[in-house]
Amino acid sequence: GAGVSQSPSNKVTEKGKDVELRCDPISGHTALYWYRQSLGQGLEFLIYFQGNSAPDKSGLPSDRFSAERTGGSVSTLTIQRTQQEDSAVYLCASSRDGQGGDEQFFGPGTRLTVL
Amino acid sequence: QKEVEQDPGPLSVPEGAIVSLNCTYSNSAFQYFMWYRQYSRKGPELLMYTYSSGNKEDGRFTAQVDKSSKYISLFIRDSQPSDSATYLCAMASGTYKYIFGTGTRLKVLA
Numbered sequence: 001g002a003g004v005s006q007s008p009s010n011k012v013t014e015k016g017k018d019v020e021l022r023c024d025p026i027s028g029h030t031a032l033y034w035y036r037q038s039l040g041q042g043l044e045f046l047i048y049f050q051g052n053s054a055p056d057k058s059g060l061p062s063d064r065f066s067a068e069r070t071g072g073s074v075s076t077l078t079i080q081r082t083q084q085e086d087s088a089v090y091l092c093a094s095s096r097d098g099q100g101g102d103e104q105f106f107g108p109g110t111r112l113t114v115l
Numbered sequence: 116q117k118e119v120e121q122d123p124g125p126l127s128v129p130e131g132a133i134v135s136l137n138c139t140y141s142n143s144a145f146q147y148f149m150w151y152r153q154y155s156r157k158g159p160e161l162l163m164y165t166y167s168s169g170n171k172e173d174g175r176f177t178a179q180v181d182k183s184s185k186y187i188s189l190f191i192r193d194s195q196p197s198d199s200a201t202y203l204c205a206m207a208s209g210t211y212k213y214i215f216g217t218g219t220r221l222k223v224l225a
Contacts, residue, residue, distance in 0.1 A: 004158070031211060040123060042217035043159075043203070050211070091158055100209035101147035101166060106158035 002026070004107035006092050012113045013082055021077040021110045023092030029105075031098030032075050034067055037109070038088040046090075049075060050098040082114045118142050121204055121216030130225050134191040138204035138216045141185065145206040145214075148180050150189045153201045153218065162202075163189060194223045 005024040013019050025032050034046040045059040049069040060066070064082075069075040079086055089111050093104040121138045128134055136150075146167055151159035163178040165171045165187075171178045177190040187206075191198055204216040 033211070035215075040217060042119075042121075043205075043213075043215040045212060048211055093158075095211070098211040100211070101164075101207055102211065103149075103161055103164065104213065106151075106160070108156075108158045111156075 004092055004094050004105055006090075006107040006110050008110060009108065010111045010113075012115065014115050015084060016081055018078065018080045019082055019112065021079075021090050021092075021112070023075045023077070023094075023107060025073065025075070025092070025094030026105055029094035029096055030072065031095040031102065032069055033093040033095075033104060034075070034077050035091045035093065036061075036088045037091055043091065046077070048098070079112075082112075084114050087112055087114045116141060118214050119204065119206060119216045122219055123217050125220040125222055127222045127224060128194055130194060130196060130223055132194050132223070134189075134194050134198070134221060134223075136189040136191075136202050136204075136219050136221070138187050138206075139185055140187075140206055140214075142206070142208065142214075143182075143185065144208040146209060147207040148178070148187050149205040149207075149213070150176075150178055151203040151205060151215075153203060155200075159203055194221075196223050196225045199223050 032049040035043040048056040089109040091109045093106045095102040150163040153159040179188040201218040203218040205213040
């Protein structure tokens with residue numbers, strides 16, 4: 001079946017502008033994750049959604065970052081007033097139910113460049 | 116100190132060599148250990164998954180976990196140019212939170 005999809009694949013924006021990144025998880029997966037991957041930094045956890053539970057936002061680096069998940073499916077990560085340090089690859093993953101050790105399937109990522 | 120340490124490389128080996136990739140960790144609560152492969156401009160894909168200690172083999176790939184030393188390894192036998200990628204280790208204790216290493220860039224030369 002279809003894997004995790006993300007759009008856009010690339011986004012170039014000017015400092016101070018807002019951006020929206022979209023993630024379509026695998027159908028039937030109730031858990032959804034956002035990560036940020038910067039050069040030499042590995043994957044940094046941003047936010048986790050599980051079903052109708054309150055999301056775990058503990059990884060969001062500042063209040064300029066927010067995310068929502070509508071209808072338990074599609075998720076949008078929004079970065080307001082972008083800064084150059086926000087430049088990175090933003091990866092979305094989904095898993096069956098978010099239980100310990102549940103396999104996470106990743107999308108191809110959105111490469112964000114802030115000029 | 117990071118919870119998970121991984122040498123970033125790059126690691127260059129000739130085709131056919133045995134490759135050893137390693138991660139160390141500090142959190143003794145980790146019990147799920149994963150290796151992901153990430154090709155350039157692609158998302159990570161799960162390569163190996165191990166629960167607790169021991170070895171697991173899948174084709175040319177072997178994953179080893181030594182919980183007493185807090186050390187995990189991925190061995191690739193008969194390496195191929197198509198194995199050239201970044202390899203990320205990941206660990207979890209019992210929740211949804213994976214902790215990832217920074218990744219090791221591997222280049223297999225034809």
